[in-house]
Ligand SMILES: [Zn+2]
């Protein structure tokens with residue numbers, strides 16, 4: 001089940017791994033901005049694809065997979081906030097590389113080490129994201145910093161970055177930097193983690209249940225019920241905040 005739903009990620013990681021070793025010149029492989037640039041290329045390719053699919057519901061090739069359509073705010077209205085948050089992301093990465101710079105090892109590396117580092121990044125991201133997200137749901141904090149993101153319902157790809165800048169830092173920037181600085185991983189681990197995150201953000205907020213990609217159900221249920229599915233899974237299981245409930249079919253979802 002897990003492997004079926006993540007098949008596209010596994011396939012993409014194999015491709016990126018091959019490109020990294022057999023195509024990229026050393027100069028680019030050693031450039032510390034490679035994961036960030038790759039993130040933006042893949043993010044916008046995915047986000048623009050979502051925008052095109054949302055505007056062509058007559059094409060059943062993809063519209064049959066769209067199970068949520070409930071937004072009050074359009075993707076165009078979200079765009080300025082998304083771009084501002086991405087400028088913040090670039091600024092944080094530049095500062096991180098300049099002042100800390102841990103997590104960009106470019107020595108020869110084994111496949112096992114990459115898998116292990118990706119696991120460490122995943123667990124670290126889950127822990128930091130979980131507690132940051134719960135903090136954002138505290139009463140006064142929620143109104144000020146997190147309500148903006150919850151005005152969206154999880155049915156437009158770029159809504160994953162439609163949030164207050166502090167919310168964006170706490171949920172989408174800080175958990176990455178904590179993982180990179182603690183584990184001091186390999187450039188390839190950072191690159192692969194960034195590529196998966198670039199697809200995951202639109203995919204978890206886009207309302208499409210494509211085969212071979214994780215379903216958006218869990219994060220949709222967070223937007224719907226507020227106190228479930230705060231993070232990626234492990235921490236929600238430990239704190240008993242998991243809600244594994246499939247999204248209702250399209251005719252029921254506009255409630
Ligand atoms: Zn969300």
Ligand SMILES: [Zn+2]
Pocket residue numbers: 133137146150222226
């Ligand atoms: Zn929330």
